[in-house]
Amino acid sequence: MSDAGRHLDARSWRALRDKSPDAVAYFADHLSRPCEVCEAFLERADGEDAFGLEAMTDEALGTLAPVREDAVGWARLRKRLGSPRRVWRPGAVAVAMAAAAAMVVFAVHPALLTGEQPGTSVRLKGGGALALELTALARLPDGALRPLTDGASLPPEAVVLIRYRSSELAHALLALESPDGSVQMLGAYTLEAGTHDLREGDALAGVSLEGEHGPKTLVLAAWPRGQGAEEARDAALAQGRVPEGATLSRLGLRVTPEDAR
Amino acid sequence: MTEEEVATCIRRAAGGAQDAHRELYQRFQGSVRRVALGYSALGPAEVEDVVQETFVRAFRELPRLQHPRAFGSWLVTIARHHAQSLSRGAQVRGRAAEDLALELETTTPAIPPALELERRVAVVRELIEELPEGPEKETVRLFYLEGELSAREIAERLGLGKSAVTMRLERFRARVKRQLLSRLLAAGVG
Incomplete structure (x- = not known):
């Protein structure tokens, strides 16, 4: 067969995959110019990707558009990646962590998360003067934003955006608690003094309610920033423990499917 | 985000750092979404499913990724497999999942x-x-x-x-x- 008539097909593809010098040299040149026959073969190619061509192509094509933040998608993903639900141990005692800051931590007692009126903050034993308030907006499936009051009913497709007021710079953990006392840790944050949206980098932090049902309580636990480094804060997230002296603020929600409301 | 920053993020994410997961998600979700959105058979919920499933699988397998520079192409490979399986219907999903498992084991492309x-x-x-x-x-x-x-x-x-x-x-x-x-x-x- 003369070189001029050769196009990509199953046979020449095998030759390329086997690194036949003749095929490699010919097609390196031939494919540098438009060829409808070869492009039709590549369009149909749907099997083994011996050259990693599919991924290289998709990666390049996917990089063309501007990068856009996706706070809702991240909220859903973070929840799926989150630590398994745990039950806080009632009456847990203070323990010393081996973290750099050797901060004193303890597990949150369920009563502390559920026993107070909404809108107030609760200081745990030995607490300082940190004042903390938690409010929230829901981004609904149709894109609308709705301010939330305590006990608000929301569909599981909603994403909750948190706003806080803190009297000072603070480290914080956000958790979602169920009536049975199980708690899902959602993230570790640094709070600024004043009233702010809870943020992760440049994006708003959102809480996905996907997979949830019934009453839930969002709990923001914060403690003055001086008490330990960010590593200790992240360790607190991993262990589901907050330092002695943390202040808690919370918001009750009810997750109900749209068609049951 | 530079290549070095991506590599650092991948190392931190493999160690469980949540902010690194977030940065990788925000940096790469657009590419993954483009792959899924190219399948006109997929509705918005299925596209979202492809995006979510791709990152869940990738982040769980992250410690096994030997070449941080291959992360982007690895992600879109996972996304394309998942989008294909969803668009073709339930009949072939099992097979696609098997293929995907194999892909995660072996993907170590060398890019000139x-x-x-x-x-x-x-x-x-x-x-x-x-x-x-x-x-x-x-x-x-x-x-x-x-x-x-x-x-x-x-x-x-x-x-x-x-x-x-x-x-x-x-x-x-x-x-x-x-x-x-x-x-x-x-x-x-x-």
């Missing part, structure tokens, strides 16, 4: 300097520029350059059938593959 991401993006931009003004160029521009609409939405906007848009995108994608394969062979990788 001539085909680093930046160079590939330049190649694609040139190919778009070379397209004659007309419906194909408009479709490619809307889908890949603006990157806000799905294949379905472009079909609605241009008054076309979904398959016509998918066909145009696949044809352009084949043109990109032809050009990249030529460079790959010239670099001696084939």
